[in-house]
Amino acid sequence: MKNKGVDVEQVMEEVNRAVAAPQTLLADFWKEERTPAPNVSFVYPPYSRTLRVNLDMVSRNWEIDPEFELGSRRKGVGGLVVGVKKLTRGFLRWYINPIVHQVRKFNMLVTRTLHDLSNNLDEVSGRLGEMESAQADRIAELEERISRLEGGKD
Amino acid sequence: MSLAYARPVTVIVLTWNGLEVTTNCLETLLANTTHPDFEVMVVDNGSTDGTVEYVRGLESVRLIENGENLGFVRGNNVGIKATDRDVVLLNNDTEIVQGDWLERMQELALSAEDIGIVGCRLVNAQGDLVHAGTYMPLPSFWGQEYPGDERDIGQYTRDREVEGIIAACAYIKRRLIEKIGALDTDYFSYFEDTDYCLKAARAGWRTFCCGTATVKHLENASTDLNRMDFSGTFKRSREIFLSKWKGFYEDRYTRRLTWHSFISGQGLYSTASSKVLWALDRAGVDVNLGFLEGIERAELDDFRINDMKNRWNDRKRPQVLFGPPDMLERADGSYNIGYVFTPYDRFEPAWVQELNRMDEVWVTSDFQKEAAIASGVKREVVVMPLGVDPDYFHPGIKSYRLPGRFAFYAPVEWGDAFAAETLLRAYADEFASTDKVVLVMNVRSPVESDEGWGGWAAEAAAAGGSGAVEEAVEAMALPLDRAPVVFVVDHDIEPYERACLYRSSDCVVVASRSAEPGPTALEALSCGVPVVAVDWGSNSGLIDGVRAIGVECAMAAAPGAGLSWADPYYGKMREALRKAFAESDASKEGALAAAEKTRSEFSWDEVSSRMIERLDKIAGG
Numbered sequence: 001m002k003n004k005g006v007d008v009e010q011v012m013e014e015v016n017r018a019v020a021a022p023q024t025l026l027a028d029f030w031k032e033e034r035t036p037a038p039n040v041s042f043v044y045p046p047y048s049r050t051l052r053v054n055l056d057m058v059s060r061n062w063e064i065d066p067e068f069e070l071g072s073r074r075k076g077v078g079g080l081v082v083g084v085k086k087l088t089r090g091f092l093r094w095y096i097n098p099i100v101h102q103v104r105k106f107n108m109l110v111t112r113t114l115h116d117l118s119n120n121l122d123e124v125s126g127r128l129g130e131m132e133s134a135q136a137d138r139i140a141e142l143e144e145r146i147s148r149l150e151g152g153k154d
Numbered sequence: 155m156s157l158a159y160a161r162p163v164t165v166i167v168l169t170w171n172g173l174e175v176t177t178n179c180l181e182t183l184l185a186n187t188t189h190p191d192f193e194v195m196v197v198d199n200g201s202t203d204g205t206v207e208y209v210r211g212l213e214s215v216r217l218i219e220n221g222e223n224l225g226f227v228r229g230n231n232v233g234i235k236a237t238d239r240d241v242v243l244l245n246n247d248t249e250i251v252q253g254d255w256l257e258r259m260q261e262l263a264l265s266a267e268d269i270g271i272v273g274c275r276l277v278n279a280q281g282d283l284v285h286a287g288t289y290m291p292l293p294s295f296w297g298q299e300y301p302g303d304e305r306d307i308g309q310y311t312r313d314r315e316v317e318g319i320i321a322a323c324a325y326i327k328r329r330l331i332e333k334i335g336a337l338d339t340d341y342f343s344y345f346e347d348t349d350y351c352l353k354a355a356r357a358g359w360r361t362f363c364c365g366t367a368t369v370k371h372l373e374n375a376s377t378d379l380n381r382m383d384f385s386g387t388f389k390r391s392r393e394i395f396l397s398k399w400k401g402f403y404e405d406r407y408t409r410r411l412t413w414h415s416f417i418s419g420q421g422l423y424s425t426a427s428s429k430v431l432w433a434l435d436r437a438g439v440d441v442n443l444g445f446l447e448g449i450e451r452a453e454l455d456d457f458r459i460n461d462m463k464n465r466w467n468d469r470k471r472p473q474v475l476f477g478p479p480d481m482l483e484r485a486d487g488s489y490n491i492g493y494v495f496t497p498y499d500r501f502e503p504a505w506v507q508e509l510n511r512m513d514e515v516w517v518t519s520d521f522q523k524e525a526a527i528a529s530g531v532k533r534e535v536v537v538m539p540l541g542v543d544p545d546y547f548h549p550g551i552k553s554y555r556l557p558g559r560f561a562f563y564a565p566v567e568w569g570d571a572f573a574a575e576t577l578l579r580a581y582a583d584e585f586a587s588t589d590k591v592v593l594v595m596n597v598r599s600p601v602e603s604d605e606g607w608g609g610w611a612a613e614a615a616a617a618g619g620s621g622a623v624e625e626a627v628e629a630m631a632l633p634l635d636r637a638p639v640v641f642v643v644d645h646d647i648e649p650y651e652r653a654c655l656y657r658s659s660d661c662v663v664v665a666s667r668s669a670e671p672g673p674t675a676l677e678a679l680s681c682g683v684p685v686v687a688v689d690w691g692s693n694s695g696l697i698d699g700v701r702a703i704g705v706e707c708a709m710a711a712a713p714g715a716g717l718s719w720a721d722p723y724y725g726k727m728r729e730a731l732r733k734a735f736a737e738s739d740a741s742k743e744g745a746l747a748a749a750e751k752t753r754s755e756f757s758w759d760e761v762s763s764r765m766i767e768r769l770d771k772i773a774g775g
Contacts, residue, residue, distance in 0.1 A: 005646040007305065008654035012554035018640045019556060019592055039587060039638040042624050045645050053643075057621035 006045060014043045051121075055114055062107035066093075066100040157257050161264065162191045163325075165242045165256070166233035170199035170223055173208060175247045175372060182250040184214060189256040197233040199223045226343035230321070231336040238328065245322040248276075249370040258367040259325045262313050270330035270359030271351055273319025274367035277306050284371065286545075287316030287363040288348060289436075291461040292403055295396055297348055298457045300363075307552040307654050310545045311365040319361055321347035323369045330359055340398075345391040352399055407440035409769060412467055414444040414485060415476040417459060420649050422672045423477055426540055428459055433541075433762035435462075439769075442467040444485070446477045472769060474516070479505035482512075489513045489772060493538065495522050495692075497571065497668035498717035499709065501529035509533065514772075518670055519692035525669065536768055539692075540673050541758035542680045546653055549682035549749055553657035556592060559638075560735055562686075563659035565596040565674060568623050570667070570713050573688070573722050575630060577665040578639065580727035585637035591735060593639045594659065596647075597623050656681045661734040661741070664693060667712070667719040675702065676756055682749040684741035686730045690720040700737075701744035705730045 018041035044053050070085045072078035089096075165183065169176050176196075183194060194215045198206050200222040209217045218232055230243055240263070242256065255274065263272045276285035283306040285299045299320065301309060321337075324347065334357050337346045351361045411434065415427040434441050435458060443462040473487035479494045479501060492509050493516040496502075501509065509515050509531050516538040517523050523535045555561070562581070566572040574595070581593045599622050623643055647655070656662055662678035662685050664671050669691030678685050679701060687693045689704030697704035710721035734741060754760070 005648040005651075008307075008647060008651045008658065009554050011642055011645055011647065011655075012556070012658050015592075015594055015640045015642065016556055019559065019638050039636050040627065040632065040641075041639070042641045042643055043645075044643050053621045053624070057624065060621065060625065 011043070018043055051118060055118055058111050058114060062104075062111040064100060064104055064107070066097050157190075157261055159264070160189060160191045160257070161260060162193075162239045163189065163242060163256065163260060164233070164237040164239045165192055165194050165244050166230060166237075167194065167196045167244050167246050168199065168226065168229045168233070169196055169201055169205050169209070169246045170229070171201045171203045171205060172246055173201075173203045173205045176205050177208060179244070179246050179248050179250075180209070180212065180215065183244070184212075186250045186253050187256055188253040189260070192256060193237075193239075195233050195237065197229050197236075199225075199229045225341075226321075227337045227339055227341050227346045231339065234326075234331060234336045240328050241326050241331070243321045243324045243326070244369075245371065247372040248323060249372075251370050252368055255367040255369060256325075259364045262362055262364045263325050263327055266360070268358060268360050269362055270327050270354045271319060271361040272325040272364050273316070273361070274323050274364045274369055275306075275310060276320075276322060276369055276371040278303075279370070279372050281306055283307075283309065284373065285320055285322070286310035286365070287314065288318040288320060288351075289458065290317065290348065290403060291458045293464060294457065294461050295392065295400070295403075296457060297345065301650070302455075302457075304648075304650055306368075307651060308548075308550045309650070310363070311548070311550050312545065313365050314363050314545075315360055316363045317361070318348040318351035319363055321350075322371050322373075325364075326350075330354055330357075333357055333359075340394050341391050342387060343391065344388045345395040349395060349398065352402065407438055409439045409766065409773075410442075410468075410471045411439050411769065412442045412444050412471045412473045412485075412487060413462075413476065414446050414473060416446060417443065420646075422540075425649055426673070427476060428456060429541065429543055429758045430761060430765075431459060431462060433758040434765065436759070437762050437766055439762070439766065440465065442471065444473075446475065446481050472772060475512075479509065482508050484508070484511045491516055493517075495519075495670035496525055496529075496717075497670060498525075498712055498719050499669065500525055500717050501531065502717065503530070506530045516768075519695065521669060521691050521694065538761060538764060538768075539756060540676070541761040542673060542676050542753060542756045544680065544753040544757045546650055547656075547677045547680040548653075548753060549657070549746060551653040551657045551681060553654065555658055558590060560591045560661075560738060561659040562591065562593045562661050562663050562731065562734070563596070563655055564593065564663040564665055565655075566665055567598040567600070568626065569600045571719075573665045573667055573720075573727075575626075576722055576724055576727055577663060578627070579630065579632070580724050581639070581731055582632045582636040584728040584731055585735075586635050587637055589637045589735075591637050593637070593663075594642060595639065596642045596645070596655065599623050599644055652677065653681050656683045659683060660738060661686055663731070664688065665722070667710075667721065669719065676752065679745055680749055680753045680756070682742070682746035684734060684738075684745045686734050688720045688722045698744070701741055701748060703730045703734055703741070 070082050070089070072081040074081055167176070167179060180194065195218065196209045196215055197218045197220065198209065199220050206217070206219060209215055218236060220229060220232060224232070234241055242259070259272045259274055263269050273287065275283060278284045282303050283301055284303060287300045288297055289300065290297050334353050338349050341349065354361060413427065413431060416423040417427055418424060431441050431443070441462050442465045443459065444467070469487050471487060472489040472491060473485045474491045474493050475482045475485060476493040479496065482492050482494065484490050490512045491514050492512040494509065495518045496505070506529050509526070510533060512533055514534045514536060515526060515531055516536050517526055518538065518540050520537060523537055526535050564577060566574040568574055578595070585591050623641060627641070656678045662674065662683055664675050664685060664687035666672070666688060671687070671691065671693055675685045675687045675693050675696050679696065685696070685702045686705060687697065687702060688707050689697050690707050694704070696702045705722045706726040707720040707722040709718040712719045
C-alpha cells in the first residue's frame with residue numbers, strides 16, 4: 001500500500017477553513033433577504049480539479065433559452081396569467097430574441113474558448129510532467145555513473 | 155510505564171561506518187530509554203570514519219571491535235555471544251523516540267513462556283509506518299513488511315502474533331538463543347531475521363510485534379553509506395532462504411480456493427476482497443485469484459494479492475464468485491459459491507435464475523438470506539458477513555477534530571442510492587447557525603450521460619470535477635439560517651485512512667437506501683464512534699438506539715429495478731440527528747464500550763474462520 005491519495009489531515013484542515021470562512025451559494029445571491037449564515041462550502045481536490053468544476057458549471061449554464069416554459073403558482077387565475085405572459089412574450093419577441101441569441105453566441109464562444117484553454121493547459125502540463133520525469137531519470141543516471149566512477153577510484 | 159519485574163537486557167548496536175547515524179542512535183538510546191536495567195553494547199565491523207573513537211569516549215557503552223566487516227549476521231552474533239542476558243538487536247540507523255519502548259517490548263516478551271522474539275513498529279524519517287511484522291507472499295518469495303509505506307495513523311497498535319519481524323529492532327529471549335543458537339551464519343545480511351523467526355517457530359516459540367512500541371528507522375543506512383551492493387547481497391540471501399524454507403511455505407497451505415471478484419479500485423468488492431483474501435492466506439488457504447470480468451491484469455501494489463493472481467488454478471478447487479448478482483456466471487470448477495447481496499428488498503428474477511445454477515449461495519446478513527429465500531433461491535443460503543480490519547478501525551486511530559463543534563460525517567454518492575437530500579434538508583432544518591454543529595459530507599459526484607452542447611458536463615464529471623452536487627444543493631433552496639455544511643467533493647482519500655475521518659467526527663451518518671450499505675456503520679462503531687443509520691437491511695442488526703440510532707423509513711421504488719429500497723422519513727432523520735447531538739455523551743460511551751467486541755466479532759479473521767468452517771463442511775460432503 002502506497003500513499004497516493006489525499007491525506008485526511010489535509011482534508012480536515014480544508015474543512016476547518018471552510019467552516020471558519022464559508023462560501024455563499026450562488027442561489028442565495030438572487031434572494032431578496034440576505035442569508036445571515038452562508039454556511040455551505042464545497043471543498044474540491046487540489047490543482048486543476050477546481051478549474052474543471054467551474055468549467056463544468058459554465059458548461060451547464062451557457063445556454064439560455066428565451067422560449068422557456070411559462071407557468072404560474074396562482075390557483076384559479078393561473079391559466080389567465082400564463083396567457084398574459086405568452087401574449088407579452090409574443091409582443092416582445094422581435095426585440096428580446098436577437099439579444100438573447102447574441103448572448104448565447106457569446107456564451108458559447110467563451111465556453112468553447114475556456115475548454116480549449118483548459119485542454120491546452122492539460123497538454124502543456126502533460127508535456128511538462130514528461131520533461132520533468134525525463135530530467136529526473138537523466139539526473140539519476142548521471143548520479144549512478146558518478147557513483148560508479150568514484151567507486152572505481154576508491 | 156514501569157515493569158513489575160525488569161529483566162536485565164543488552165541492547166546490541168552493530169556499526170560499520172555511519173558516524174552521524176550512530177551518534178544519533180546512541181544519544182537518543184541513552185537519553186530517552188527509561189528501562190531500569192539495560193546495557194548498551196556496540197559491536198563495530200571495522201569502521202574507518204571515527205565511529206570507534208566516538209564510542210570509546212562513551213563511558214556507559216561497552217565496545218567490541220571486530221576490526222573487519224563480518225556482515226550483519228556474524229557481527230551481531232559476536233554481540234549475542236558476549237552477553238548472557240536477553241538481547242535487543244538494534245540497527246545503528248534507528249532513533250529512539252519513545253522512552254518506554256524497551257519496557258513495552260520486554261513486558262510482551264515475558265507475558266508468555268513461548269514468546270521468543272518481539273519486534274516493534276518502525277517509522278521512517280518522514281514518519282510513515284514501514285514495519286509492523288513481515289510476511290512471505292508466494293510464489294514470488296519477495297518478503298514483505300506490514301503495512302508498507304503508509305502514513306502512521308495509529309494502525310497496528312495492538313500486540314499481534316506475526317510470521318516474522320525484521321532485525322532492525324528485535325528483542326530475543328536468552329532461553330530461545332540457548333535453544334536454537336544465534337543467527338544463521340549462512341546469511342551475510344538480509345533474510346536472516348525471517349529465517350530466525352521460522353526456526354524459532356519450528357522449535358515451538360512464537361514471534362510478536364509489539365504495537366505499543368515505536369522506533370524510528372532510517373532504512374539501509376550502512377548499505378548506502380558504504381556503497382554496498384544491496385541487490386546482489388539481497389539476491390544471494392534470498393537464494394539461501396529459498397533453499398531452506400521453500401518447502402515449509404508450500405506445505406503451509408492446507409486448503410485451496412479460487413476467488414473471483416474485483417480487486418483494484420476502492421469499491422466495496424475490491425476492498426472487501428483484498429481483506430478477506432489476506433485473512434484466508436494467513437489461515438493457510440491457498441487462494442488463486444480470478445476475476446469477474448477478466449480485465450484486471452495490471453500489477454497491484456499489494457504483493458500478497460499480486461502473487462495470488464499468479465498461482466496455479468485447478469478445477470477441483472471450490473470457486474467463490476463475489477460480485478454484483480447481475481455479473482455472476484457459473485465458473486469452471488467442482489463447486490461454485492455465489493457470494494452476493496442485493497441493494498433492494500428482493501433479488502431480481504434473472505439473478506435468482508443464475509444463483510440457482512450455483513452449488514450454494516453466501517450472503518452478507520440474515521436480512522439478505524431472507525430476501526434470497528423469499529425471491530426464490532433454492533440453493534442452500536449461508537450468511538458470511540462483511541468484516542472489519544481491527545488494525546485500522548479502532549479508537550486509537552489518529553483524529554483531526556474540528557475545534558468547538560459537534561461534527562456529523564456522512565459519506566455519500568450523489569444519486570439515487572443515497573438519501574443525501576433528505577439528510578441535508580433534515581440537518582439544515584433541525585440545526586440553526588447558533589448550534590455548534592457541522593455536517594461534513596464526503597461526496598462522490600455522479601458521472602452523467604451526455605448533456606449540453608458538446609458533452610462538456612459529462613466530460614468534467616468523468617474527470618472527477620463535476621459541479622453537479624453544487625448545482626443540486628443550490629436548487630434545494632436551503633433555509634437561510636442554517637448550521638454549517640461542508641461538502642468534500644471527489645477527494646481520492648486513501649481507503650486505509652477512512653478511520654481517521656470517522657475518528658475526526660462525533661457521529662457517522664449512513665444515509666444509504668441500500669439493503670447492504672457496506673461496512674461504514676460497522677467500521678465507525680469499531681472506532682468507538684456513534685452512528686445514525688437508516689434502520690433497514692443489514693444495518694438493522696446494529697441499531698440499539700444508543701450507540702447506533704436508527705432512522706425509520708418507508709419503502710420506495712428503486713429507479714429501473716422494479717424493486718424497492720429504503721426511503722428514510724425526513725422527520726425521523728431530524729429526530730435521529732437531534733438525538734445523536736443531544737445525547738452525545740451516552741452515545742459515545744456506548745460506542746467506545748462496545749468497540750472492542752465489535753472489532754473481534756466482525757474481524758476479517760473471524761469471517762475467514764467461518765468460511766473455512768464452511769469449506770471444510772463442503773469438503774466433508
